[in-house]
Amino acid sequence: MVQNNFSRFKGADKYVLDDELAEIVNVSMALEMPLLLKGEPGTGKTMLAYAIADSLNMPLIVLNVKSSMKLVDALYQYDTLTRLNDSRFGDSSRDVSDIEEYIKMGKIGQAFVADTRTVLLIDEIDKADTDFQDDMLDVLDQMEFDIIEIDKTISARHRPVIIITSNAKKDLSDPFLGRCNFHHIAFPGEDTMRMIIDVHFPDLGRETTDACIKTFYGLRKLEGIEKKPATRELINWIRALKADPDFKLSLLDRGDVPYLGVLYKKSPDMKVATGAISRHRG
Amino acid sequence: MFVSFFYNLRDHGIPVTPTSFLKLQRALCTGLIRSLNGFYIVARAILVKSERYFDAYDRVFAHHFEGVELPDLEDFELSEMAKLLLEEWLKNPEAVAAALDVDEKDLNKLTPEELEKYFLDRLKDQTEAHQGGNRWIGTGGTSPVGHSGHHPGGMRVGGVSRNRSAIKVALDRRYRDYSQEGPLTQSQIGEALKKLRRMVPSGPMDVVNVQKTIYETMRNAGEIEIIFDRRLADRLKVILMIDNGGWSMDPYIPLVQTLFDYTRNQFKDLKTYFFHNTIYDRVWSDAARYNKPELVTDFIKKDPETRIIVVGDASMAPYELMAEGGSIYFGEKKRKPSIENLQFLAQTFRHCVWLNPHSRRAWENTWTTDIIKKVFPMFELTLDGLDGAVSHLMSRN
Numbered sequence: 001m002v003q004n005n006f007s008r009f010k011g012a013d014k015y016v017l018d019d020e021l022a023e024i025v026n027v028s029m030a031l032e033m034p035l036l037l038k039g040e041p042g043t044g045k046t047m048l049a050y051a052i053a054d055s056l057n058m059p060l061i062v063l064n065v066k067s068s069m070k071l072v073d074a075l076y077q078y079d080t081l082t083r084l085n086d087s088r089f090g091d092s093s094r095d096v097s098d099i100e101e102y103i104k105m106g107k108i109g110q111a112f113v114a115d116t117r118t119v120l121l122i123d124e125i126d127k128a129d130t131d132f133q134d135d136m137l138d139v140l141d142q143m144e145f146d147i148i149e150i151d152k153t154i155s156a157r158h159r160p161v162i163i164i165t166s167n168a169k170k171d172l173s174d175p176f177l178g179r180c181n182f183h184h185i186a187f188p189g190e191d192t193m194r195m196i197i198d199v200h201f202p203d204l205g206r207e208t209t210d211a212c213i214k215t216f217y218g219l220r221k222l223e224g225i226e227k228k229p230a231t232r233e234l235i236n237w238i239r240a241l242k243a244d245p246d247f248k249l250s251l252l253d254r255g256d257v258p259y260l261g262v263l264y265k266k267s268p269d270m271k272v273a274t275g276a277i278s279r280h281r282g
Numbered sequence: 283m284f285v286s287f288f289y290n291l292r293d294h295g296i297p298v299t300p301t302s303f304l305k306l307q308r309a310l311c312t313g314l315i316r317s318l319n320g321f322y323i324v325a326r327a328i329l330v331k332s333e334r335y336f337d338a339y340d341r342v343f344a345h346h347f348e349g350v351e352l353p354d355l356e357d358f359e360l361s362e363m364a365k366l367l368l369e370e371w372l373k374n375p376e377a378v379a380a381a382l383d384v385d386e387k388d389l390n391k392l393t394p395e396e397l398e399k400y401f402l403d404r405l406k407d408q409t410e411a412h413q414g415g416n417r418w419i420g421t422g423g424t425s426p427v428g429h430s431g432h433h434p435g436g437m438r439v440g441g442v443s444r445n446r447s448a449i450k451v452a453l454d455r456r457y458r459d460y461s462q463e464g465p466l467t468q469s470q471i472g473e474a475l476k477k478l479r480r481m482v483p484s485g486p487m488d489v490v491n492v493q494k495t496i497y498e499t500m501r502n503a504g505e506i507e508i509i510f511d512r513r514l515a516d517r518l519k520v521i522l523m524i525d526n527g528g529w530s531m532d533p534y535i536p537l538v539q540t541l542f543d544y545t546r547n548q549f550k551d552l553k554t555y556f557f558h559n560t561i562y563d564r565v566w567s568d569a570a571r572y573n574k575p576e577l578v579t580d581f582i583k584k585d586p587e588t589r590i591i592v593v594g595d596a597s598m599a600p601y602e603l604m605a606e607g608g609s610i611y612f613g614e615k616k617r618k619p620s621i622e623n624l625q626f627l628a629q630t631f632r633h634c635v636w637l638n639p640h641s642r643r644a645w646e647n648t649w650t651t652d653i654i655k656k657v658f659p660m661f662e663l664t665l666d667g668l669d670g671a672v673s674h675l676m677s678r679n
Contacts, residue, residue: 020323023314023320023323023324024323024324024327026314027309027312027314027315027324027327027328028327030309030312030314031305031308031309031312031328033305033328035327036331038333068515080490080492081490081508084495084496084499084506084508085506088499088504088505088506174297174331177331177332178299178301178302178331180331181327181328182327182330182331182332183327184333184336
């Protein structure tokens with residue numbers, strides 16, 4: 001029987017959550033399945049894990065996947081150097097003959113041995129080899145792994161809430177997908193975006209919000225842009241506008257866009273956007 | 283519960299598994315799902331694993347729970363097929379006419395709309411698989427639409443409903459025709475190319491060599507001496523040259539695409555060039571073969587240890603390969619015949635292979651293939667062929 005007495009996730013202060021996603025998060029927690037989130041950058045995949053941890057009052061452990069990463073790096077590390085050092089000088093409180101004292105837990109290991117239930121965020125899993133995913137399957141399935149050096153099995157004391165994000169650079173393998181719940185976060189529409197802005201800038205006037213959103217979605221429609229501006233860029237951009245004492249709303253109405261560099265991070269994109277804006281004004 | 287919904291999803295090409303279906307049942311038991319909307323969301327998260335199928339899921343869901351009419355898969359596909367046939371017809375009327383066993387001249391009188399209708403009717407008549415193979419979609423095949431081209435249903439190999447129409451069977455067969463060994467998937471290519479690696483120490487010295495450290499420490503009478511090594515990294519340079527011109531390569535586009543996708547993910551140092559039919563003075567690094575030309579003679583500056591993989595069908599008119607100024611493109615002035623450029627490449631780089639998507643049996647029929655085979659070691663673009671190519675690329679001499 002599935003336990004059903006956990007606190008339910010309803011969203012956090014700085015995170016605007018749609019009902020759909022809240023439902024999926026709750027079911028994934030109830031079923032004890034990892035939740036795989038896909039979506040274009042800037043749709044708040046990573047932020048979701050922070051928000052869950054925040055609202056459920058659980059510690060968050062983040063595993064940032066790197067391309068060269070092996071699974072064992074995420075599980076534990078055997079600190080041979082310290083042991084060698086201790087055996088030479090013998091002035092530490094550790095017992096050199098006990099290898100276990102020199103085993104350090106990696107991020108997944110930490111989540112397994114933690115005293116309370118934790119949120120484990122495995123960020124951008126698609127960066128690593130497919131081997132990484134395949135190896136991880138067993139660990140996540142059994143909720144345990146072996147430390148070869150001391151021949152000990154570590155099993156999870158509390159099953160962590162696992163959130164996995166992927167930027168869809170590579171397709172994930174089918175067996176891996178089979179063990180996850182899946183959700184694709186679409187880019188927020190204008191209404192959701194308005195709510196997001198309200199959360200971040202409660203004192204921003206309605207007119208300003210509307211003008212900013214209009215300009216922003218107009219810019220997102222430009223063709224030939226490599227990296228479209230996302231939520232993060234919009235928020236930083238509004239912050240920049242707010243900090244500028246000379247900024248007036250009429251600028252945006254005229255089709256002028258100050259601080260383009262906050263929205264576009266690549267010089268070819270910048271060029272396209274500048275061209276489009278000056279054409280629009282002219 | 284919802285068993286028919288499950289099979290409906292399957293029938294529409296969404297790869298749902300029994301395990302995930304059981305998970306859904308468990309989710310229902312938790313009492314967390316209290317509305318149809320909730321069920322919609324949860325079932326999608328559990329059953330559907332890619333946003334590619336979200337649209338199909340929506341349609342099935344709307345049909346199953348809200349009674350929205352589902353577009354008839356069969357009819358839809360038939361008309362798609364008819365369109366394909368029409369395209370085929372425009373390119374190669376004889377083959378289509380012969381395969382459908384009709385007179386080319388009769389069909390020529392019809393307008394495109396009438397023609398499409400005619401094909402549609404012909405397809406509907408046909409209730410069993412083609413005898414005598416797959417001519418109209420096989421050998422002369424020029425259809426540009428790949429496996430997952432337009433509709434998630436039907437065209438997939440395996441996992442389709444039991445009462446498949448002849449068309450679907452035919453489609454399956456067409457897909458299989460791309461490779462005699464069955465279709466190559468990305469993971470299969472991955473397995474085959476995995477051996478293609480050259481691990482060399484590179485980067486900062488930041489990895490402790492435990493063995494050497496212990497040895498040196500002992501030599502040092504117990505005074506610790508830590509030995510660092512460089513990390514091993516894959517430093518293999520690969521150049522992939524793809525023939526992307528002409529419809530003789532069109533049927534192999536999905537296959538080459540898969541190969542290309544995989545290699546792009548796999549090799550850090552990969553350069554891709556494109557050419558048409560054979561290599562003249564220039565190759566292009568953009569697929570349109572227009573913007574970024576590069577002189578083949580400049581390749582001499584590259585590392586001779588670079589692995590060259592050429593993908594092409596190697597079949598063309600003999601003069602294109604042998605004659606001076608043999609290019610079929612007007613305005614491409616050149617001094618050397620193409621074959622000399624190929625020889626130049628093969629001599630500059632010790633490790634080079636030519637992958638040919640045509641099956642080995644077809645090679646003998648093409649004169650140019652025979653010639654190129656003598657310059658480049660040639661392998662089939664199948665699993666076996668890839669294996670052979672990889673071991674050739676990794677051999678020491």
